[in-house]
């Protein structure tokens with residue numbers, strides 16, 4: 001796709017389709033060959049949004065295969081391990097999901113979740129089928145969807161304020177976003193990591209890391225931070241992935257802005273789905289849905305005129321702007337005045353208005369690094385969410401510009417995992433599924 005002549009939309013679409021076909025395992029779409037061979041929760045939702053333009057059965061299968069991994073308490077794990085197609089039993093052995101009695105018997109999963117994009121994907125598929133088919137599609141998925149949303153509130157909203165608490169940065173989907181990194185560095189380190197640090201042995205971690213085997217190390221977490229992420233995972237595993245037990249002792253808990261914005265939108269979709277199939281959502285869930293919308297406003301910082309994530313224990317906001325800053329547009333519940341303030345940031349060249357927008361961290365942040373993942377690069381999934389939000393707030397010109405810029409960036413550089421917001425240069429994994437799927441969707445939005 002990177003010839004000197006500009007590729008047409010249909011050429012770009014065809015190239016994207018080839019990638020989806022290549023990454024299709026027969027059951028789900030892997031995010032990228034080699035680096036991400038398993039099934040990821042929000043990746044599959046984005047993949048389904050692309051597949052719906054190519055094959056509805058495949059889009060539906062993508063979603064159904066996600067539900068294989070659902071725990072009996074409703075939790076949707078962020079990863080389902082595919083040990084059939086790949087010899088990666090090592091990965092599932094690390095997670096040991098079966099330590100938790102609610103984990104499924106027949107499939108190995110992780111023990112944490114990811115942004116609740118499921119309702120969005122279900123509705124996007126629903127929009128492409130007849131009314132009759134839509135009803136039966138919604139009826140099919142509804143029980144699992146309700147159970148997942150109930151799990152979020154039952155297990156991850158201990159103050160019953162409607163804001164979901166995350167226990168690992170991987171749950172945010174924006175793995176090494178600055179607020180999480182700062183939280184990480186404020187934590188006491190386990191003794192064994194202190195020892196590794198003192199003996200300068202952290203380089204040994206690179207022998208065990210898959211990401212830096214396939215992607216230049218400068219684009220990912222450094223070895224010490226990667227070890228700290230691993231240590232948090234081990235701590236959660238020691239508590240058998242039991243949220244209540246984990247929360248009793250941990251200080252590493254965040255009311256994550258991006259996650260809660262996605263939840264606000266997902267709740268709206270859930271209400272719509274229930275309406276179409278004439279179901280009444282449980283009363284407690286309806287109350288929680290209302291509370292999430294209301295209390296998202298508590299994440300607003302009047303001084304900075306922005307929303308931020310918040311540390312759950314101290315209730316202090318984590319004042320590092322990131323791409324999450326713009327996601328209240330996608331949530332759709334904030335006032336038009338506040339939405340306009342966010343759009344200002346999108347226009348500002350020193351903040352989010354770079355040549356290849358939208359950077360995952362604003363250009364004027366001390367964390368900004370054009371190629372380090374979630375600390376600067378532009379991602380197609382967050383662009384997709386922002387475009388969707390801009391449209392619903394009536395910022396049609398901005399939405400259309402960003403749609404075209406995104407398609408062009410992918411057309412010029414290929415379906416990479418992320419791109420430099422300064423010159424569009426591609427980085428991360430190549431042939432990345434959500435880049436392909438969402439580009440197909442953006443092309444079809446014309």
Ligand code: GLC
Nearest residue numbers: 031036040042043173174175
């Ligand atoms: C990276 C991303 C995460 C994604 C996963 C698989 O870890 O940060 O959001 O789900 O890759 O693509």
